[in-house]
Amino acid sequence: MEKGNEQVMKIDSDQIIHLDYRDFGRWKVEKFARYVSNLLLARRNVDLHTFYLHWDPHVPLNCNDLRLWIRYAVNHNVKVLDVELCLYDKTNLPPGIFTCRSLQELNLQWGGAPYRDYEHKGLVLPDIIKLPSLKKLTLRDVEVDELSLSSFTDRSPGLEDLHLIDSVTYLKRIASKALKRLTLDGSMYGFESLEISAPHLISFECTGCSLNDISWRDQPSLERARIDTWGPTFCDESRFTEVLVYAKELALFGSDIKVMLEKELPTCSVFQNLTTLELGRWDLTKDLYAVLRFLQLSPRLEELTLMHGPPDKGAETDGMPTDGVTFQCPLLGSVIIQCSEGDVGIDKLVNALVANGISSDKITVTSCEDINNKAHAEKIRAEEERPKKRVKENPEWEDDDPSSEQSDPDSEQSGGDSEKSDPESDESDDFDDF
Template identity: 80%
Template sequence: MGKGDKQAVKSDSDEIIDLDYRDFWGWGAEKFARYVNNLLHDRHNVDLHTFRLHWDPDVPLNCKDLRSWISYAVKHKVKVLDVELRMYDKTNLPPGIFTCRSLQELNLQWGGAPYQDIEHKGLVPPDIIRLPSLKKLTLRDVEVSELPLSSFIDRSPGLEDLHLIESATCLKLIASKVLKRLTLDGSMYGVENLVISAPHLISFECTGCSLKDISWRDKPSLERARIHTCGSTFGGESRFTEVLVHAKELALFGSDIKVMLEKELPTCSVFENLTTLELGKWDLTKDIYAVLRFLQLSPRLEELTLMHRLPYKEAGTDVMPIGEMSFQCPFLGSVTIQRSEGDTGVDKLVDVLVAHGVSSDKIRVTSYEDIQKKAHADKIRAEQERPKKKLRMV
């Protein structure tokens, strides 16, 4: 192997190592491991900014190899550690990750465990966590309880971005004075009576939770929120719209959302900053009150996306009357209605919007199937245009 050969990096700098499985089609785990070991052996002895490893094939990587690569990155003061694996024995998690003083961004998405690891439901953070430089944390398939999460927050004073994906979450409180972005993307058991205390939070995303299980302390003024609930009832104990009213972008989906909005929008303050709104995933042809009331309360709205979906069963709430509701949205430039292919009921929805003041030439109707086809075509096109790396022979 010649010393003048190029390393598999995305830049001319010696500070980035980027290993993506799509560049190694047909390679087995052993051949790939030899490649990475040679790459690290020949690398100049300088600090490492980014170590990125995405390995998706069904054959898992050897735990010993992976531990040595991550230990190498930690030893060379890595700032961004981004590791996504399809399978990994989480009992062999390299402990040095959680005491790396240089680490600024940590992304660990380990996926499902191999069959011999079935008793281990998710990655368990160690007792000792000390990441003084950490700003962004993403964890997937993790056993998260209040103690280790508090350790992350307390021992990472600059942590501004927290993203938990499909984790076994046992949380009652998320408290931080500096957290700016929080994403809860699914949960193995769901959250229950979760209190969020993050006064400087500007972005909140939540999927797969019930609104009745989320409450706020030290309420933030969110600039952006994306919430997709799985519940069918909303207790109404707290004014949920109070944390949303200053937002510029909102995406609110699910029957739980519909019930909350119907209870709170009649007396809600004006959404003075709102420019982009996505709403729905309930039967909008029968209940469009929340849409029209949002239009009344959003004088600066520019883009509106409505997702119509016929429910498996009715939510059990009365349809809110719309009467002679009127509104002024002088900046509204586009209204997109998404619906299932063959669902002609949205014609009624279009008629209601036009009757209440939305110009018909601003309304576009599309199907979920067409959206998926376009997304698939875009993905194929992006993969075809993706530059291929010139790899050294091993």
């Protein structure tokens, strides 16, 4: 079941278990744990395709309960293991997950190692990693080094999707001939001279890194890229646009992106496949060259989003002249300009687009505040509707008394140091009699 599906929590089939904390209203953690245990007890002893568990970030689950449920999934040949929770009072991730031969998709977003553990900044992967069927891997707040990453790429020959989110990365190189999609979303220490060698990569997303820290070997022909950078002004000698020139969709943000484009676009090839472009987060009223030149090189562009941002004093440069830079985008049907309320000079950008044949009725100027407020209101509406749907379809699922306090996160029942036996300690238990 896809993330974001708003169906009420239930087993959609004998092979799918879908547990989302938003479907349980004000249930206490102990009540939820009993429900899951009973659910597994009642389940027929057949293989499990998907085990999905997203838990309330404010109330921790008992770690032993969590490890027991996951062990059940692993021992029933789970193919998709998707677990997200912010609090996990352990340092080491359960090793049984990483030797599951049936696992095809693994999403672990569990929060970092306990604050009292000073040896580690993130959750720790086991020494042995053997996932021969793995195709997609997502890790958050995990320590990843060259050895552990090579264990995934070498022993998971079908690994095509790799997503590292807010992890501690000790990496100099990411190399894989099978990798097709790569996401680097933040890093506790940032990346330092990271080389990417993935000749078949078609999608690349990078947030919170400096362009100076990324280089390419065996350059791929990306079809899609989203890059939101930070850091010093781009000054690398590599041809960064060479990996972007065949893309159909591009989203490029940040002042060092602007500097990179100003340096490389004058001699760049035409973006023949590009249909969707998002660009900006620098002062577009001062520096229009990168925008106009990009449009000049994008004859098949259909959708354009420009994001105006404040000047970046740390990477401020003189704007390049735009005299004589004209373009033709006959297929362009929509232009959205996002700016903050009170920004001045946006008319300069609009006039430059109109002067090149873009009809003013195709241009929409909207404020970032309005976009954020609309998104926030929609999120609140969806959250309000969700419990109504749950109660309507499952009237027997009554909420706990809202006046009663949630279980203490530090209590023996909700912490990771319960007197329960750790299921990982009994490797022979196959849960046939769970």
